Amino acid sequence: MEKALNEYLEKIEKYLKPLVASERVDIVKEIKSEMLELQGKGVSPTQIIERLGNPKDLAKAYLGEAIASSNGFNWHRLSTVIAFYSLAGIGGMFVLPFTSICGIAFMLSGVFSPIAGIIKFAAHLLGYEIGFTIGAYSANAIVFLPISILMGVALFMIGWLLWKLTIIIIKVMSKGKKKLAQ
Amino acid sequence: MNIDDWKSQIKRGTLEFCILLMIKQRPSYGYEIISTLEEYPILAAKENTINPLLRRLLKEEYISSSWQESVKGLPPRKYYSVTDKGLEYISAMSGEWNNLLNAINKIKGE
Numbered sequence: 001m002e003k004a005l006n007e008y009l010e011k012i013e014k015y016l017k018p019l020v021a022s023e024r025v026d027i028v029k030e031i032k033s034e035m036l037e038l039q040g041k042g043v044s045p046t047q048i049i050e051r052l053g054n055p056k057d058l059a060k061a062y063l064g065e066a067i068a069s070s071n072g073f074n075w076h077r078l079s080t081v082i083a084f085y086s087l088a089g090i091g092g093m094f095v096l097p098f099t100s101i102c103g104i105a106f107m108l109s110g111v112f113s114p115i116a117g118i119i120k121f122a123a124h125l126l127g128y129e130i131g132f133t134i135g136a137y138s139a140n141a142i143v144f145l146p147i148s149i150l151m152g153v154a155l156f157m158i159g160w161l162l163w164k165l166t167i168i169i170i171k172v173m174s175k176g177k178k179k180l181a182q
Numbered sequence: 183m184n185i186d187d188w189k190s191q192i193k194r195g196t197l198e199f200c201i202l203l204m205i206k207q208r209p210s211y212g213y214e215i216i217s218t219l220e221e222y223p224i225l226a227a228k229e230n231t232i233n234p235l236l237r238r239l240l241k242e243e244y245i246s247s248s249w250q251e252s253v254k255g256l257p258p259r260k261y262y263s264v265t266d267k268g269l270e271y272i273s274a275m276s277g278e279w280n281n282l283l284n285a286i287n288k289i290k291g292e
Binding site: 026027029030031032033034036037038040051052053057058061062064065 | 211212213228229230231233234235237238249255256257258259260
């Protein structure tokens with residue numbers, strides 16, 4: 001196989017690093033198969049590369065689909081997003097880490113807040129008072145429990161909205177890049 | 183008049199349907215699908231659209247794939263075929279498609 005074509009495949013492989021190895025190998029193999037198909041029809045390597053387009057865009061099309069096609073939150077998807085944009089480096093580099101990381105931080109805080117409330121309440125039942133003071137104010141354990149739950153829900157909602165926003169940004173980006181051929 | 187923008191929206195909505203119909207006829211590989219689509223300007227799309235779309239259909243289990251290793255002189259090819267779930271999906275889409283055509287015809291008054 002021509003050097004230029006091999007280099008193209010290596011680039012694709014590099015940009016697809018965020019995907020699991022088996023999937024990455026399969027994608028590269030399929031693109032290679034098409035290259036051989038075209039070569040067999042007498043298409044030159046330069047024309048083949050022109051047809052496939054910028055390797056970064058092609059890789060991103062695969063990742064964009066992988067990320068945008070399912071809904072909801074999962075760690076694997078998040079790491080895929082962050083890993084790809086740190087490899088490919090584009091405009092969204094600052095926005096995406098911000099929205100995604102804040103989203104997660106808020107959601108986690110949302111989970112921890114009621115846990116803290118429950119711990120404080122349980123400690124109170126056992127006769128301990130765990131400190132939680134804002135200035136001179138110290139909530140008593142019984143009042144604090146519902147407050148901590150409400151706070152947890154609110155924090156979680158904020159986190160969830162930020163996460164949604166992250167997904168929307170990604171969708172818009174991959175749509176922009178898809179550029180359906182006219 | 184910006185007909186291209188409208189055309190690409192139509193394409194976005196129908197490519198999935200067309201690809202499934204094509205694979206239903208007989209199992210095909212990526213390049214074959216892309217070159218068949220290229221015969222119809224309204225459907226023509228490149229690898230960076232079709233390949234990820236095929237992957238999504240695979241993940242959603244509407245299609246399945248299998249590698250056919252080199253037959254003499256040919257590169258290994260990844261063939262896609264429709265699953266039972268895919269067949270159901272196609273028939274639901276066909277129904278909606280007919281609804282749309284009927285609606286357009288009625289609105290046109292023909």
